[in-house]
Amino acid sequence: MAEPLLQATGLSKSFGSVQALEDIDVTLHEGTIHGIVGPNGAGKTTLLSVMSGYLLPNAGTVQLRGRDITGLTPQRRVPLGVVRTFQNIRLFGGLSVLENVMIGQHAHARTGLSSLLPFRTASDRRLLAEAKDTLELFDLARYGKRPVSQLPYGVQKQLEMARAMATRPKVLLLDEPAAGMTTEGRGQLSTRIRRLRDEGVSVVIVEHDMDVIAKVCDEVTVLNFGRRIMHGEPLEVLSSAEVRTAYLGT
Amino acid sequence: MSAFTEAVLIQTGINVLLALGYWIAVSTGKYSFGHAAFMAIGAYGSSILTLKMGWPLPLALIAGAVVSAVAGALVGWIALRLSMLYLAIITLVFSELLITLLNQWDYVGGGSGLLGMTGTTVTMVLICVVLVVAYLILLTRSRMGLAYEAIREDERAAMGSGVKITLVAVGAFATSAAVTGIAGGLAAHQQLIINPGLYGPQQSLIIILFCVFGGVQYFWGAAIGAIVLGLLPIYFNGLADWYQIIYGLLFVVLMIVRPQGLIGRSRAGIFPVGLSLRRAAPEPEPRVREEESVG
Numbered sequence: 001m002a003e004p005l006l007q008a009t010g011l012s013k014s015f016g017s018v019q020a021l022e023d024i025d026v027t028l029h030e031g032t033i034h035g036i037v038g039p040n041g042a043g044k045t046t047l048l049s050v051m052s053g054y055l056l057p058n059a060g061t062v063q064l065r066g067r068d069i070t071g072l073t074p075q076r077r078v079p080l081g082v083v084r085t086f087q088n089i090r091l092f093g094g095l096s097v098l099e100n101v102m103i104g105q106h107a108h109a110r111t112g113l114s115s116l117l118p119f120r121t122a123s124d125r126r127l128l129a130e131a132k133d134t135l136e137l138f139d140l141a142r143y144g145k146r147p148v149s150q151l152p153y154g155v156q157k158q159l160e161m162a163r164a165m166a167t168r169p170k171v172l173l174l175d176e177p178a179a180g181m182t183t184e185g186r187g188q189l190s191t192r193i194r195r196l197r198d199e200g201v202s203v204v205i206v207e208h209d210m211d212v213i214a215k216v217c218d219e220v221t222v223l224n225f226g227r228r229i230m231h232g233e234p235l236e237v238l239s240s241a242e243v244r245t246a247y248l249g250t
Numbered sequence: 251m252s253a254f255t256e257a258v259l260i261q262t263g264i265n266v267l268l269a270l271g272y273w274i275a276v277s278t279g280k281y282s283f284g285h286a287a288f289m290a291i292g293a294y295g296s297s298i299l300t301l302k303m304g305w306p307l308p309l310a311l312i313a314g315a316v317v318s319a320v321a322g323a324l325v326g327w328i329a330l331r332l333s334m335l336y337l338a339i340i341t342l343v344f345s346e347l348l349i350t351l352l353n354q355w356d357y358v359g360g361g362s363g364l365l366g367m368t369g370t371t372v373t374m375v376l377i378c379v380v381l382v383v384a385y386l387i388l389l390t391r392s393r394m395g396l397a398y399e400a401i402r403e404d405e406r407a408a409m410g411s412g413v414k415i416t417l418v419a420v421g422a423f424a425t426s427a428a429v430t431g432i433a434g435g436l437a438a439h440q441q442l443i444i445n446p447g448l449y450g451p452q453q454s455l456i457i458i459l460f461c462v463f464g465g466v467q468y469f470w471g472a473a474i475g476a477i478v479l480g481l482l483p484i485y486f487n488g489l490a491d492w493y494q495i496i497y498g499l500l501f502v503v504l505m506i507v508r509p510q511g512l513i514g515r516s517r518a519g520i521f522p523v524g525l526s527l528r529r530a531a532p533e534p535e536p537r538v539r540e541e542e543s544v545g
Contacts, residue, residue, distance in 0.1 A: 052410070078412030090410070092403035095396075102393065103400045107412035109393050116388040167412055 003066055005030040005202050006051065006082070006171050011060035013046055020046040021057070022226045026204070028171065033193065033203040035213045035234065038223035039247055044206040045087055047223070048173050051204065052084035053077045064171070079107040081170030085160045085177065087206075093149030097140045097159055100148055101131045104166030131166060138162040154185055165196070172201050178209045190215040210238055222246065256372055257440070262480050263375035264437050269460035269476035270382050271429030273469045276461055277395070278422045279402030280330060283338045284345030285430055286453035290446070291318040292431025293438035294352065297364045300439070307369040307439055314435040315428040322427025326420040345454060352446040363445025370440040378436065382429055386469045398422055430457075463504060465511025474513060 006028040013021040020043045028034045036044045049055040051062055053074040061070045064080055077083075092100050102109075109115070109127050120128075135141040138158045143151055148159060157177065164172060174193070178186045186209060193216045197203055207213050213220060213234060220237040222230040224246040230237050237243055251259075272285055295314035299305040305313070329340040353361045389395045397418050400408040408415050438444045456479075464475020482497070489496060504511070 054406070054410075074409040075412055075414045078410070083412075084410055086407070086410075090404050090407035092400050092407065094403055095399060099396060099399075103396055103408065103411045103413065106393070106397060106400075111393045111397055113394070115392040115394045116385070118388060118391075163411060 002030065004028060004063075005065060006204070007063045008047070008051060009061050009063070011047065011050055011057045011062070013043075013050060013055060013057045019226050021050070024060070024223070024226075024228050026051075026221055026228075028202055028204055029219075030202055031197060031200065032218040033197050033205060033216050035217035035220040036204060036206045036223065037208070037210070037213055037220060037237075037243075038229075041225075042223040043226040044223055045175055046226075048084055048175050048204065048206055052082060052173050054084075078167050078169075081168070082173070083164045083167045083169040083171070084173035085164050085175055087175040087179065089153075089156045089160050091148050091156055091159060091163070094147045096145045097135055097143045097148055097151075097162075098131060098145075100159055100163050101134050101140075101166045102128075104163035105131060107167060134162050134166050138165075153180055154182070157181065161192075165201075169201055172196065172203045174203060174205045174207075176206055176208065178207055178212045186212055214238060251372070258481075258484060259372050260370055260375050260436070260440050261484075262477055263372070263379050264433050264440070265460060265476040265480035266379055266473045267375075267382060267429060267433035267436070268457045269464065269472040270379075270386060270469055271426050271433060272457050272461050273426075273466065273472040274386070274389075274429065275423050275426035276466050276472075277390075277402060277469075278398045278419045279334075279405075280326075280337060280419060280423065281334065281458070282341040282423075282426075282454075283451070283458070284341035284343070284454050285426075285457045286449040286451070287341075287345035287348045288318045288322060288427040288430040289434030289437070289453065290345075290348055290352065290449035291321050291427075292434030293444050293449075294358055294364070295431070296435035297367050297438050297444060298358065300367060300369070301364060308374070311432055311435040315431040318431025318434070319424040319428035323420055323424040325427075326423030327416070330419045330423060331416050342451065342454075345449065345451070349446045349449060359445070361446060363443060363448075364438075365443050367439040367442060367444070370436045375436055378432055383469075383473075390469065394418075459501070461511075463501070463511060465508075465514035467510065467514035471511055471513030475511065478512070 004027045008024060008026040011021050011024040012019070024043070024047060026034065026036070026047070036047060038044055046055065050057045053072055053076070057070065061068055063069065064082060069077060069080065069082070092103060105127050110121070110124065132141065138161065140155065140159055140162055143155065148156060151159070157180070161174070161177065178189055181189060190212050193203055193205065205213070205216065217234045220232065220234045221228055222237055222243050229246060230240060230243055268289070272282070275282055292314040295317045296307070296310040299310035299313055300307055325341065325344050329337045332340070352358060358364055397408070397413050400411065400413055401415050401419055405415050460476040460479055461472040462475070463479050464473065465471035483493065486493060
């Protein structure tokens with residue numbers, strides 16, 4: 001098999017006496033969607049935070065195409081193509097949808113003193129057009145200049161994904177994108193995530209909604225109490241007795 | 251123009267520069283509680299150059315601003331990666347340290363300070379104000395300004411969008427210190443005499459109040475705050491002892507009626523001290539906090 005795109009090896013992380021992750025391996029292959037499931041407190045978000053650079057692991061490495069990125073901050077991973085979303089939405093609440101997406105382009109745009117010059121270069125215009133396209137793609141263009149903190153929850157979730165896409169990621173790390181969505185919204189979300197994969201973005205998705213997991217994932221890793229208890233294809237994993245026990249208790 | 255009008259114009263211009271300079275740091279959501287230190291650096295730096303080295307004032311002002319910017323970058327680099335509370339403490343301590351140092355330094359006259367600086371003109375102040383305003387207009391329309399706002403709104407989200415938050419915030423803080431340093435230099439060369447006591451917490455507070463009074467959402471709000479508050483003591487000096495009381499009452503009323511300041515939309519999160527403190531203080535350093543412990 002080809003070299004994995006993102007590989008987490010032997011990750012451990014503890015908070016005080018709580019072992020949030022223990023010797024976790026996750027491999028994301030290019031062009032695939034990898035689901036992370038598990039009961040509350042299993043360590044899913046911690047895993048995502050370690051992979052995106054928000055947390056340093058106590059042990060283990062994260063590699064992007066063979067390059068060790070374990071110690072890089074999120075702002076250094078973004079230009080390499082690794083970006084995440086948050087379980088509890090984190091937008092720039094006072095800014096507009098367009099401004100939020102433009103901040104997502106930060107790593108690709110002129111942002112130093114030269115960005116102060118009162119004229120736009122060709123690349124500035126291209127980026128602005130790209131930002132507007134992204135808004136169209138996520139059906140957000142109609143929200144105009146309103147501060148995004150005033151927009152409905154579902155729209156904010158869309159915007160967070162749009163902003164993440166504006167960074168031009170190779171690896172998109174989604175933390176519970178379906179939480180709080182309507183059934184219809186979840187359907188659209190599944191379609192959208194698959195379309196992103198078809199366009200060449202590889203996805204790691206933490207999700208509680210098993211419908212979404214079953215629909216979009218190529219591979220699934222199950223965590224429980226910080227350990228990997230299973231790994232495989234979605235149907236196989238979701239129907240296994242061990243996973244059912246972990247979720248339902250014994 | 252009468253000498254009085256001239257003095258009032260210069261004073262007002264300097265106040266506006268102080269407010270605008272402070273606003274640059276505030277636009278990234280960072281509140282310094284020792285900005286008078288950068289005034290002191292600009293004032294002493296330029297005064298040493300004009301008095302002792304015979305430099306022309308404009309050059310001395312620029313040099314003072316550069317030194318001030320370097321100091322701002324150093325303080326910012328130490329303090330800006332920490333939460334708001336630590337930034338407040340570090341900036342305050344920095345200004346106190348600087349005053350102590352100046353008090354002990356015989357070369358600049360110790361506690362009695364320096365004497366004999368002149369040369370600040372209305373034109374000079376006006377040019378500085380115009381340049382800073384032009385810079386701010388360009389800044390607030392640029393992607394750099396957008397990055398400032400991103401940091402103010404949510405640092406963690408900004409990191410996750412590829413904004414190098416420390417670098418950007420330190421840049422803003424250094425620019426802010428430079429403008430404040432110029433204002434300090436201009437003031438020194440108007441008032442003839444400077445001493446360390448002028449740059450204590452009282453002066454830092456005045457700068458903060460300019461911004462809070464005018465509103466921090468737009469830079470011209472801060473400028474208007476500086477103009478109004480700066481003129482009050484000049485035209486209401488008949489109030490004598492009552493002045494401080496009325497000044498205090500004014501702020502109490504403002505906080506209740508218009509917490510966002512004179513200028514600006516009312517919005518949760520824009521009001522600086524109260525809300526930002528509450529939001530920033532309980533959070534430990536960025537790389538070790540996560541929602542997972544509860545979820």
